[in-house]
Amino acid sequence: MKPYIREKKTFTAAEIPEATAFEAGYLVSVNSGWRSIRPVIDTGRCVGCEQCYLYCPDGVISVQNGKAVIDYDFCKGCGICAKIFRLGAIRTEAEHK
Amino acid sequence: MANSTAERLSRDEFFYGHKACAGCGGALAVRAALKELGQNAVSVLPAGCMSAVGFNFPQLCFSNNSIISTFAGTASMLTGIEAGLRARGYSDFTAVGFAGDGGTADIGIQALSGAIDRNDNIIYICYDNEAYMNTGIQKSGLTPFGARTTTTPAGANIHGNLRPKKNMFEIAAAHDIPYAATASIGYLPDFIRKVGKAAQIRGTKYIHVIAPCPTGWGIAPDETVEIAKEVVDCGLWYLAEYENGEFTLNHRPKDFSSVEAYLKRQGRFKHLDLSDIKTVIEARDRKWAFIEKNFSYS
Ligand SMILES: Cc1ncc(C[n+]2csc(CCOP(=O)(O)OP(=O)(O)O)c2C)c(N)n1
Numbered sequence A: 001m002k003p004y005i006r007e008k009k010t011f012t013a014a015e016i017p018e019a020t021a022f023e024a025g026y027l028v029s030v031n032s033g034w035r036s037i038r039p040v041i042d043t044g045r046c047v048g049c050e051q052c053y054l055y056c057p058d059g060v061i062s063v064q065n066g067k068a069v070i071d072y073d074f075c076k077g078c079g080i081c082a083k084i085f086r087l088g089a090i091r092t093e094a095e096h097k
Numbered sequence B: 001m002a003n004s005t006a007e008r009l010s011r012d013e014f015f016y017g018h019k020a021c022a023g024c025g026g027a028l029a030v031r032a033a034l035k036e037l038g039q040n041a042v043s044v045l046p047a048g049c050m051s052a053v054g055f056n057f058p059q060l061c062f063s064n065n066s067i068i069s070t071f072a073g074t075a076s077m078l079t080g081i082e083a084g085l086r087a088r089g090y091s092d093f094t095a096v097g098f099a100g101d102g103g104t105a106d107i108g109i110q111a112l113s114g115a116i117d118r119n120d121n122i123i124y125i126c127y128d129n130e131a132y133m134n135t136g137i138q139k140s141g142l143t144p145f146g147a148r149t150t151t152t153p154a155g156a157n158i159h160g161n162l163r164p165k166k167n168m169f170e171i172a173a174a175h176d177i178p179y180a181a182t183a184s185i186g187y188l189p190d191f192i193r194k195v196g197k198a199a200q201i202r203g204t205k206y207i208h209v210i211a212p213c214p215t216g217w218g219i220a221p222d223e224t225v226e227i228a229k230e231v232v233d234c235g236l237w238y239l240a241e242y243e244n245g246e247f248t249l250n251h252r253p254k255d256f257s258s259v260e261a262y263l264k265r266q267g268r269f270k271h272l273d274l275s276d277i278k279t280v281i282e283a284r285d286r287k288w289a290f291i292e293k294n295f296s297y298s
């Protein structure tokens, strides 16, 4: 379970909650446009150690079938994952070439 | 290849899609703590970066129950949530607060002190990025000596902040709190272990975690974890616990790494001269003399 993208409704004034009470985990926008660099996982070198999963501030790495997978909708390209894993399974490349 | 820290955490994400700057240390602290505490954590976030980046209606980035409190009121809202849920018959939950350094050591200290005094059953986590970041990098009581902020500028005569960091860990401990700890996102497994331990203890728990801010510290986004490790390795921060009236040191660096190297890689300390650096090193050595005398080593 994690927050996920929902319908981007428009709200009328009457529908806007008066208190800070609304559905948890309701997302309407992605963060992919923030990236200037893109981390790329070399699945051949990934040993499934989960260090990148642990240290990603955005929680966008999951380990599936023993290999790291990045949710590029929400990765901001901070580069922490590439730095934490020193065996070079994650390299960074320019987002816009 | 098993990662024992990853194994103990929930695979769910409770802080996701937030608008924190790339590489934000505070976001990593909140994410990791919630993965340790799980779905039944009820979190309180006062004014500060983590509430500002987490709640942008209708972009709501917590998947557990979470609420914004007044800037000063993290601890009092935790008290209310814990009492309210208990009154309604709930017992399987953890009331946890995530407040910044300003929200903790300055404006929120009275509410925190009151909660510890009542021994309310809550976890209070201070994510310390060493300034009021959300409003544009003003000095707080936890800004270290020499740091340049917008309210402690660096000029020819005055080299940034003149005052040392308040010692919030020992201030919390001085209440004879059931559990207090220091941590750093550079030593994430240690932080996660402390959050897990706090959840098992009744009464008030205080955890102080160093969480670098690339925007305010003048470092690259990929350096936050590394620098959070370096601040421990050079001895300017330490990993410790307070329990049953005793202080315990969790990690003793063999030899300290260079304080100068730690400072000079950050924009906020670039202006420091040799005598400033000497002042920082002397303060570190005094602190460690105190630690060696008063803390046991586990
Ligand atoms: C009573 C009150 N005073 C001032 C503010 C403005 N304000 C909002 S966030 C913030 C800075 C918070 O700093 P800190 O607690 O260190 O958290 P950070 O933003 O660094 O994560 C300030 C001054 C406020 N919201 N409420």
Ligand code: SF4
Pocket (backbone or CB within 6 Å): A039, A055, A056, A057, A058, A059, A060, A061, A070, A074, A075, A076, A077, A078, A079, A080, A081, A082, B023
């Ligand atoms: S670049 Fe940053 S946000 Fe993207 S996957 Fe790596 S650690 Fe996570």
Ligand code: SF4
Pocket (backbone or CB within 6 Å): B019, B020, B021, B022, B023, B024, B025, B026, B027, B049, B053, B129, B133, B134, B212, B213, B214, B215, B216
């Ligand atoms: S300003 Fe600093 S603390 Fe605030 S979101 Fe950005 S990196 Fe995080």
Ligand SMILES: [Mg+2]
Pocket (backbone or CB within 6 Å): B100, B101, B102, B128, B129, B130, B131, B132, B133, B134
């Ligand atoms: Mg702060």
